[in-house]
Amino acid sequence: MENLKQLQEDFQRFLLTHDHGMDDQVIGDERVDARTRLELYGDSYWLRLMEALEDTYPGLHTLLGDEEFLRAGRVYIDAHPSSYRSIRWFGDRMAEFMRDNTPWSGETILGEMAELEWARTLVFDAAEAPVVGEEDMASVPPQTWGELTFTLHPSVHRLDLEWNVNAIRREVEKDEEPPAPEKGEYPVPWLLWRKSDYQTWWRSMDVDEAVAFDTLAEGGNFASISESILEWVDAENAPLRVAGMLKRWLNDGLISELVTSNRE
Template structure:
């Protein structure tokens, strides 16, 4: 056992074990990046510099990755920074959705009052604007363990335009997503920023799609994406 080792060797073993534990948390929080970089690359290029910049603030490691997407945006300098940022944002959004709370549903009995009421997105609903179809890309990556990608070609990433997504926690706590039109994304973003439905509709160019907007709002309320601001 380690008790027979000199104190400095025991400390080194404990230190290595602690670092591996930190790395393991980040591997789990960012499965896309872990597969893209591999363990050695992920730990050297992402995990070590991130942990040095943002060491754990408490004994609980559940919030270790809280600043990771911000760190990638500010510090990561690789030529693939757009890809890395998009994957980090998506992985973190998926993680946050599972631990977010849920507020009571709005009362739908008074439609007129609902339009003027301050509402917000449920905490388990996340909006993402991404430079590629990273949801399909993520699904294909995660279908195989990290070791598979050591030799295999990465999945094809559909890109060339901006994609707008809403991610949310569905039934049985399953991660669900939907691709949005630009107008629907902007409308949800305005609601997220604290505008009433009436105000949000005024801020977004909706010419010719008013009936579609009414359908969207009905769908979002039924799906429980919205709640009254507390």
């Protein structure tokens, strides 16, 4: 067993570092020598990792083109070899990689697209959880609303995006010609989540809604959420505005639990 363990470790080292120290442990023949056999395994491993990146980042692939995506993938694989048991998690640092490495760091849309596409995978694979609706909110005594806090569904993610990466990604997914890259004057808040039909949904948000939602996500209660939007809505109308937002969040299935201060 010890020899098997050592063989596995040597083979893993070869795949990750191209170390040929195990050449003498592989049997070759007159058709294929030991090193060539190892290289065939190594190529298959590398191709599988590239396939995983292509599956996760079709929008990034579209923006870069085939040759540049292949080049970026090679550099990424060398910089961040897979450390997970499941290939599903490979590619988790692509947004950071695009933002920190030339020449790709010079095009900020690339990091944004990678961030969006990785977030979509997290939304899709998030844990199951119940959702609450308007009828659950209606059962909460109005006098306790001020202290009410909320637990978000695990699939919910928030992004702030300067580029039209959502529009590009949507057309890529439909196998249609995507729009030209376009950068806005300021970042647009976006919300991503998964509905009960297992479809990934996303939409943009007004600034006051984004601030309110972020306050909720940080554990703020109804009163503090209302206070968070006073820059945009007067104090008298802020609770009504938040109630309208909350109704939409409930109907969209974004909230898993209503937490009252008297819960045991």
